[in-house]
Amino acid sequence: MGDRRLLILDDDPMTGETIQRIAEFAGLEVRFTPDPGDFFTLLHDWRPTHIALDLVMPTMDGVQVMARLAKLSCRAKIIITSGVGSRVLDAAGRSAVEHGLDIAGVLAKPFSPIQLREMLLGQRGSGALSAEPPKPVSPADITLADLQRGLDQREFVLAYQPKVLCTTGELAGVEALVRWAHPTHGLLPPGQFIPLAESCDLIDRLTDQVIDQALAWFGSLCAGTAQPPPVPCDRLMLSVNISARTLANVALFERVYQRCEAHRVDPARLIFELTETSAMDDPVASLDLLTRLRVIGFHLSIDDFGTGFSSMLQLVRLPFSEIKVDKSFVMTAMASSESRTVVKFIVDLGHSLGLRCTAEGVEDAETLAYLTAIGCDLAQGYHIARPLAGEDFRPWLAARFSSPTP
Template sequence: MGDRRLLILDDDPMTGETIQRIAEFAGLEVHFTPDPDRFFSLLHDWHPTHIALDLVMPTMDGVQVMARLAELSCRARIIITSGVGSRVLDAARRSAVEHGLDIAGVLAKPFSPPQMREMLLGQTLTTAPPPLAVTVAPVESPEITLTDLHQALDRQEFVLAYQPKVLCTTGELAGVEALVRWAHPTYGLLPPGLFIPLAESCDLIDRLTDQVINQALAWFGPLCVGATNLSPATCDRLMLSVNISARTLSNSALFVRVQECCETHRVDPARLIFELTETSAMDDPVASLDLLTRLRMIGFHLSIDDFGTGFSSMLQLVRLPFSEIKVDKSFVMTAMTSSESRTVVKFIVDLGHSLGLRCTAEGVEDAETLNYLNDISCDLAQGYHIARPLAGDDFGYWLASRSS
């Protein structure tokens, strides 16, 4: 099981001692304290792998403690406990996740020993990630200049990772999403949030999109022509998703080049899905409608990404020719601990199906969530439970390990 250490902060001695007994019986080393100062002293000296934290305490509440843990870059898995209502617990969890903390789960008091054991004995921080750590970012975000971006495009420093999408019913491969990263020679692998906004503001986004789509199609084209051991059924349904910016929607010439690139790599346009965030297509409604309609006529598919996080969702779904709807991961990741999130996920899936759209859930991190998505007839799923984004060369290894 490894060296697991649980640090408990709770002002109720009975609850703290109960958690301590459960954890010790499960084989963990445990320290329990009702005092926040003692808690942070132990955090510094003892380096716990897990933390059990009560939300409501008299001297320093759990939200303040979590904010402090975030400042300290705490990487322990955190279990939030409280007797407050489920909506408050859900809000506290969302706050913790947005602070970058690793939340194992939330437990409403009174909780059962099996619930606590399940959270304590789940995935540990020592689990090695699959190949290509695509979420790596420097501790301090580097200052990226326009010159840097021009040079990166000239040198073709942008690389792709591919995250599989599977059928919820069978777990079989149904598609991949291409995700761009900058292999910076000094700072390492940079996530898109550090360079996409600059590329958009400096009119370099189309050039970057060109490189991304060319690279993605060159990798995707050979998948079903003997380069992998995919079954004919998998090849028939396999699709490639690529994110595009709202700025790109005014550039019809770029999509002519994409069509030519599809011909070069022998990829049917009907295999390619362009993903748009749900607010981006509204920048120029008329131009967006014209171009997106033409893309659908060519055969390309369109997906509305991060659905449920913007303000123009319904209008977009009705007026634009989408073929897929993607449920935002913020709802999917909390579906098993939040009845409100489950309600939203089911609503989006039902809405998508009523409009004839295929539904994909992002952020699937455990089997329980995948089973729930299957129960509500969601079509596709992607997330760390299925696979992290993979380097192109590692995709075959993932396929082999999954089939075995």
């Protein structure tokens, strides 16, 4: 426990000292300061694994502090504390997650020692800020020439994140997630290069490579069912994300159908995931193409549902077969009654329209139990598994067979 270090920033000395005593009793090393300047000095020099941060402070409020932590690529686990209302706390937590910070929880004042201890001790791993934080790669650092070269050299690789049935933990599908193995910047997430690919009309070429890789891997996985562990390929689904700009490329989807045949993958096992906003950009054109894709046999999922402003009418008109609850609501469901309301509403809405419901961002057993209780069909998230390299998938599945419940 000695490698856990908590740094507290709170302008109320009594609260800071209370948190310090609870954390020290739980076995953590603790530093407390009411001054943001001292806080950032300690952050760099002391490298805490955990941070307790008050939202309301006179010189620099907690939201400003979190924005700066994000710019520093801070990997410490953050506990947000405040006496403001629960809706403000929940919003602050969602803001931190969207900045890429690792949030251990939000804690309304007054809080109990048990609540704080659970957040300090109940999390997996312990992130830390490195002594020399790496400079985040900006999309501006990636040029068109870089992207073209990356496509020519086929530097884009896939990770596969499992989706399981909420009720049994049985494997139901995988989502293919693209990464760029950049020779200079390392492994880049899609947010660093997808916007450039879309703006430079290279998104279809990238999508071609992604789908070809995914189908080859998926076909090989299912063809190897004679090898242990067995894969339930008669029910297993493969999900691939599709850009709104790709919806106009009918020829691309015709090639996908041909590749399904080449890799012996039934089109009915392939799900195209579209974001809520992209699916609604041109509902008339989307209706034509998406209907054709369903006629061919492909499935369609509306991703990140709950983050856009589309009308329910458009959701009803377009032929989706799956709805995915955005992870920002799922990840905060256990701490926020508002998030739970949204999650249940989306699950009920999906079922009323005959759609299968998937919740992504499932981080713990409590959230999975809640999703099961409200009738959500599928779960996806770190509690199930992190995205896996293709060669790591079977070992993960073999380990899971010895303990099938997540």
